Amino acid sequence: MTKIEEIVQGVLNGDRRSIARAITIIENNTAETQKLIASIYPHTGKAHIIGITGPGGSGKSTLIEKIIRKYRQKGKTVGVIAVDPTSPFTGGAFLGDRIRMQELSTDQGVFIRSMATRNYMGGIAKATKDAVKVLDATGKDIIIVETVGAGQSEVEIIKVAQTIVVICAPGLGDEIQAIKAGMMEIADIFVVNKADRENADKALMDIQAMLQLNNKEKAWKTPILKTAALTGKGVLQLVEKIEEHKHFLEKELERKRSREKAEAELTEAIKEKVATSIIEDLKREGKFEEFLQKILEKEMDPASAAEKLLNERFRKQV
Numbered sequence: 184m185t186k187i188e189e190i191v192q193g194v195l196n197g198d199r200r201s202i203a204r205a206i207t208i209i210e211n212n213t214a215e216t217q218k219l220i221a222s223i224y225p226h227t228g229k230a231h232i233i234g235i236t237g238p239g240g241s242g243k244s245t246l247i248e249k250i251i252r253k254y255r256q257k258g259k260t261v262g263v264i265a266v267d268p269t270s271p272f273t274g275g276a277f278l279g280d281r282i283r284m285q286e287l288s289t290d291q292g293v294f295i296r297s298m299a300t301r302n303y304m305g306g307i308a309k310a311t312k313d314a315v316k317v318l319d320a321t322g323k324d325i326i327i328v329e330t331v332g333a334g335q336s337e338v339e340i341i342k343v344a345q346t347i348v349v350i351c352a353p354g355l356g357d358e359i360q361a362i363k364a365g366m367m368e369i370a371d372i373f374v375v376n377k378a379d380r381e382n383a384d385k386a387l388m389d390i391q392a393m394l395q396l397n398n399k400e401k402a403w404k405t406p407i408l409k410t411a412a413l414t415g416k417g418v419l420q421l422v423e424k425i426e427e428h429k430h431f432l433e434k435e436l437e438r439k440r441s442r443e444k445a446e447a448e449l450t451e452a453i454k455e456k457v458a459t460s461i462i463e464d465l466k467r468e469g470k471f472e473e474f475l476q477k478i479l480e481k482e483m484d485p486a487s488a489a490e491k492l493l494n495e496r497f498r499k500q501v
């Protein structure tokens with residue numbers, strides 16, 4: 184087995200060390216990266232990918248920790264990629280809660296990894312996408328991508344995630360700024376975190392008013408929820424909304440597939456009817472027999488005969 188084969192096998196078995204090595208290969212963006220992704224690709228496509236984005240310090244990591252616990256209670260496995268966090272996942276958000284953090288880090292059903300933007304040669308968007316593929320291939324049910332909603336990342340998250348949760352918090356002065364940065368458009372679910380703060384309701388109302396305008400033409404109406412990530416308040420409702428959105432996407436996909444199937448069937452049925460009717464007419468007119476003879480006597484090939492017959496026929500009709 185080559186080194187890459189060994190890592191891929193480990194990833195498929197959900198082996199932590201192999202997952203970490205695979206993501207390091209992605210970070211380094213070497214010739215091996217493409218090989219790795221190619222081997223992993225057939226095993227992807229099963230996870231539900233959730234993007235969590237919002238201003239620095241709005242409580243994304245704290246909330247994610249609580250979301251992980253909810254999914255674990257449901258028996259789901261979870262992978263997390265935190266892109267360029269201003270406060271590291273293993274520090275800030277978890278520091279006050281060492282025992283529970285240890286619990287998470289030894290849980291085989293959870294894998295958390297931070298990636299810092301400055302490290303990447305091939306672009307953070309691609310590195311994130313590939314890291315998500317690795318976690319997907321390990322069989323994780325849920326993959327969460329945390330990005331700071333500033334600059335390009337909140338737009339890039341669309342390309343990676345299926346459900347996008349935009350978080351803001353009162354007191355950051357970012358509520359309006361977040362909306363300006365185009366985050367309102369990309370949000371499938373809007374969250375006002377730090378609901379324990381006094382001005383949370385005002386932020387909620389401001390955003391709600393803007394969401395209403397945005398939701399007018401949408402099949403999925405972006406809901407707005409309130410959470411207090413520190414205590415876990417509202418997290419269950421958030422997870423339920425995420426699941427609701429997942430079902431919405433599945434239904435949409437089903438509808439799209441049904442439509443494509445019906446379209447193909449209708450096209451086929453029309454082709455069949457038109458062809459049958461034209462052939463019957465040609466036979467009745469003796470044209471079919473006439474051209475059949477030409478083909479048999481090698482005066483004409485079938486394709487040219489068909490073209491000539493149809494040309495004559497449709498010129499006649501016009």
Ligand SMILES: Nc1nc2c(ncn2[C@@H]2O[C@H](COP(=O)(O)OP(=O)(O)OP(=O)(O)O)[C@@H](O)[C@H]2O)c(=O)[nH]1
Pocket residue numbers: 237238239240241242243244245246268269270275276331376377378379380410411412413414
């Ligand atoms: N009062 C209050 N503080 C919170 C809440 N959620 C998070 N915090 C605090 O807000 C600070 C930032 O939380 P993080 O979870 O690190 O925020 P983040 O959005 O992940 O930050 P970056 O990754 O740096 O962008 C921490 O000190 C948290 O303890 C909350 O619901 N209420």
Ligand SMILES: [Mg+2]
Pocket residue numbers: 243244245265268269270271272276329
């Ligand atoms: Mg964070």
